[in-house]
Amino acid sequence: MPHPFPVNTLRLYVIPIYSTLLKPSNEIWRATYLSSRQTGLRIVATKGLPDWRAGQKRKARAILYGTSNPLRQVLSVSQLTAQVRVLIEDVFTDVYVVGEISNTKVYPSGHWYFSLKDKEATLPCVCFKTSNQAIKFRLEDGLMIVARGKLTVYPPRGAYQMVVNAVEPVGIGDWQLAFEQLKKQLESEGLLANARKRSLPLVPRRIGVVTSTAGAAIKDILSALKRRNKNVSIVIAPARVQGDGSAQEIAQALADLQTDPAIEVIIIARGGGSIEDLWSFNTETVARAVANCRVPIISGVGHETDVTICDLVADMRAPTPTAAAELVAKGRSEIAEKCDYFQGKLVTLMEGKLRSCRQSLLSLNPLSFLIAHEGRLKRHRLELKHQQERMIVMIARCLAEHRHRWRANAEKLASLGPLSVLRRGFSILRNRQGEVVCSVDQIEPGDELEALMEHGKLVLVVKAKSAEWQYPKERLNE
Structure with a gap:
């Protein structure tokens, strides 16, 4: 593959900087070089020259021994850039x-x-x-x-x-910087807030443990649980607690334990070590797995002076794995002490409440209390009497109005009724069927009619009928 530099073969004295004396027999070699600018030379092949560029990092000066005229060449942008890149x-x-x-x-x-x-x-x-x-x-x-x-x-x-x-x-170290960056991120999301911390069950019946089965932490936990409460059952989810892939194993172990609905609390534990050994518990993978767990988690990672991200996200931090086991497996004496404490606290609260109620009763004067209620009763009686009088007046007024209206309607009905018409000399004719006769077309000569009058009735026989009639003249002159 042709090189972009113009090639000239010259004889060079290559003198390492560390040399104080020129020794042509030992320090001078033949070399093939590529000239790019007057400011430097690049040695591409040597005979007997040590590999100072690869291992020893020795600098060298190249002194021109012989010269030749370089070929004049016009470079493209790509060729010039390639030369600069090589240099x-x-x-x-x-x-x-x-x-x-x-x-x-x-x-x-x-x-x-x-x-x-x-x-x-x-x-x-x-x-x-x-x-x-x-x-x-x-x-x-x-x-x-x-x-x-x-x-x-x-x-x-x-x-x-x-x-x-x-x-x-x-x-600052890169480990500490990574720790601070993740801590700041989780704080901004509220995952380190005390408000989201859950309380531990008083007497859990089943406990989950995430740790390595080959470490001392599991032995300390089992020993503490056996010593303090033999009735608690333990479910162990083994996981590597350091090394590549250990963070994913811890998160998976937490997920596996959550499939057991009987587990009430989970312990994440590991013995002490350097920050590199504990780094799995400072990863975002473990932190989010702990934050999303459905049951409370106790973090017992390292010693008391070791603080991890897992400790900050967990619901409770224990200084050691043994202390974590002691937090969840309380003995009978501790439970009895706790009950006595709550009983004493309840008695104290009840006595204080009773004293407060007694003082409230003593501060009340029975006589003034009764007088105050008597005044209220008197006001209510007066108000009731006033309302009663108003109701009687309103009822009387309403009855008078209805009586007057009824009389007017009765008189109007009487004036328009048939009896008033009969009283003026009119009568009502009915045929044998009881139908009222209103026209001469309804009767024929010889029909028998009934005439209803004010004080009785007449039975009439029709001798003749006519469609015309005249009101008597003498009645018209009256």
Whole structure:
């Protein structure tokens, strides 16, 4: 594959910096080099030259021994960028850079992109997924770190950047920083609030335990439970408590124990160790599994001085695994003491309530109490009498109005009734069937009619009928 640099074969004196004397027989070798700029030479092949670039990290100076005129060549942008990239990658293969993080971005691919800056410069950086999986903490803007990696050039933008493979925070360890970051996140979600802590059952009948069956923690727990309460049953969900994958095993063990509806409380336990040994209990996986558990959880991880995220999320923290077992397996004497305590507290409260009621009764004057009620009764009697008088007046008024209305209607009915008409000389004619005769068309000569008058009736026989009649003239003159 042709190299983008113009190639010239020269004889060089390659002199390591650590040498104080020039020894041509030992320190001078032939070499083939590529010239890029007047500021540097790159040795690509040597004869007898130690591999100072790979292991010993020795610097060398190349002194021109012979010269030749280089071929004149016009470079494209890609060729020039490739030359710069080769130079930068060859010189800055393993560098440490301290700076402040800014413009942090985490892409769905898992790669981290950020910049390191100080007062005068900014360095773009990338940390690929294969490298950042070993970093315990999250990168945040404003965090001061020391990054280790190599420099390279990104040809599409023509900009140099640092490929980071390791990161260390400045002034605080990466383990402690990861702990503080997760603690802050869980606090913002309310998972560390005391309000969500649940109380432990007084006398649980079945207890779940999540720990390693090969450690001393399980032995301490079983010994404490046997010593204090033999009637409690134990369900053990074994899980690794350190190492890769242990956090997932602890979370799965918690999930398995929750399938047993008889379990009333769960103990998560592990013996003491370094922060690295206890790190499984500082992971977000375990913290969320503890927070989402349906039963109360006691965390007995490490010694009294060891504080983990699991301790902060759990409903109760015990300084040791033995103390965790003692919290849930109370002996008979402790239960009796607890009952005596509650009994004494109840008696004290009842006596205080009775004293308060007695004082309230003594503060009341029976005579004034009766007088106050007598006045109220007197006011109510007066009010009742007044309402009674008003009701009588309203009833009398209503009856008078109805009587008057009834009389008027009776007189009107009498004036319009048939008796008043008969009284004026009229009569009512009915045939044999009892039907009222209103027209001459309803009768024929010879029919027998009944005439109803004011004080009796007449039986009439029709001799003749006529459709015309005249009112008597003498009646008209009256």
